[in-house]
Amino acid sequence: MTAHPLAAHIASVLAIDPDSGAIDFGGTWTSWGQLAGLSGSISELVTRLDPEPTPRAGILLRNTPEHVAAFLGVLLAGGTVVVINPSRGDERTRDDIAALALPVIIGTGPDLDKLVAGSAATSVVRLEEIPADPVQVSEASEKASEKPSPEDASSPVAVHMLTSGTTGPPKRIELSYDMLAHSVLGEPGKRIEVPTKLSSGAAIVNAPLVHIGGIYRILQCIVAARPFALLGRFDLDEWARAVRTHRPKAVSLVPTAVRMVLHSELTRDDLASIKVVTSGTAPLSVEDSEAFTDKFGIPVLTSYAATEFGGGVAGWSLPDHKRYWADKRGSVGRASGGAQLRVVTEDGTVLAPDEPGLLEVKPGQLGPDADWIRTTDLGKLDEDGFLWILGRADQAIIRGGFKVIPDVVRDAIESHPAVAGASVVGRPDDRLGETPAAVVELRPGSTATTEDILAHLGSRLARYEVPTELVIVDTIPRTPSGKADLRAVRDQLAGATR
Secondary structure: OOOOHHHHHHHHHHOOOOOOEEEEEOOEEEEHHHHHHHHHHHHHHHHHHOOOOOOEEEEEOOOOHHHHHHHHHHHHOOOEEEEEOOOOOHHHHHHHHHHHOOOEEEEEHHHHHHHOOOOOOOEEEEEOOOOOOOEEEEOOOOOOOOOOOOOOOOOOEEEEEEOOOOOOOOOEEEEEHHHHHHHHHOOOOOOOOOOOOOOOOOEEEOOOOOOHHHHHHHHHHHHOOOOEEEOOOOOHHHHHHHHHHHOOOEEEOOHHHHHHHHOOOOOOOOOOOOOEEEEOOOOOOHHHHHHHHHHHOOOEEEEEEEHHHOEEEEEOOHHHHHHHHHHHOOOOOEEOOOOEEEEEOOOOOEOOOOOOEEEEEEOHHHOOOOOOEEEEEEEEEOOOOEEEEEEEHHHOEEEOOEEEOHHHHHHHHHOOOOEEEEEEEEEEEOOOEEEEEEEEEEOOOOOOOHHHHHHHHOOOOOHHHOOOEEEEEOOOOEOOOOOEOHHHHHHHHHHHOO
16 A cells, blocks of 8 residues: 555655654654654554554553654554543543554553553553564454544544543544645645755654644654654743753743743743744633733744644734734634634624634635534634634523623633633522632742732623632643643532532
8 A cells, every 4th residue: 555645754754864863852862763763663563463454553642752653653554543641540541442442552561551451352562762662562362343434545544633621521533644744744736845854953842742732743843854852741941941952943832831931930041042932722811922022022923723623724924923913912813724714603604804703614634625614612703814712602601691701701810910820610500500610820939819819800800700719729630732621620619619
């Protein structure tokens, strides 16, 4: 079978300069040759253990060079990476693995021992630290349940991606090879060529591999033959070390990380190489964006994406930011990557510019014949095509007939100088139906009382928007993408009011 252009591109890049460094992990470099060697071993194992046209392999993904190699190895085999998050909780992860009935599972020894029960239909592969080869722990004696092939056999599923599950149980989204290729290589006919030499600068990847942002960043670096520093998770000191060492011109930070950097002791000199910060996955307030630019002299370019789209569909460009930010502040930018955007009513009527409604997207990654996808996001588009995300329609709190948008309340809370982060959810109320409730995380070294924060909100919110419960917590529970885990937040609130 002929390799997909994305897999062929990856294989070519891995062979450009085997002796040079590919991944800086905690100050130790993995070479391109070592990455290619482990990727090749995984590819051979997966092909042999699941001899289907599109073999499936579940990977208990963590941010290490070995897991990057395993991910690339499955793609080189023309297979499907089934993303498994080993940090979701042991019981939930074991149930997830059992339900998936995978022919192959790949992970490190501790994760396999804790999370993977023996199954006659599953082969198990253990990852060792590079440069050691992977170890086949067991081989299936029975055939795993077959996964239906996608209708478009010309573009098999590359990644079976687990969404973050901020509002309910996570669901799995199928991302095809064509979708990923469109996102990282460009449109068919306009795709980037395979580089003939390695990129001179190194990037920084701090997004988790269990999230589409992490996978997207890794693939961006690989296809561009760009070395990168890989962080196990976002740690301010480790990130700052990587910035000073590699001096990247652009970095990507989720909003919580933007706030951590903003309120840290880092200076303009520490971030001197950075010309632009991109930010997505969750809303970033205008105040935080502008405060970051004021402190460091670096523009923050927000974007809008979703796992279902296989990448971004809207964002700010640097020229747009220079020209329009003063008039369009708060927007997430304009359609990108060939995407089309529109705002509609519940019955599908397309709304005029500046009228709020439900956002619908036709992602460029799905091709010109794609259907419109209705999101659960409330938004508006202006005459110049700039998009504002106003909140989630499925998270709106109806308080005595008044609609409260949690993101509006959260922004107001986070404008308090002592607040590091906040999350707002609806709580049942016998008289009003629902009222807003919030958990608040303070900045290290800062002090503020519930009364202080509520007083701060008095001039910023309507009376019906002010939370009826506000609890200060040590840490807000978050998903791998940096969004607040709303189910866990509700548990925090319930525990605080018992």
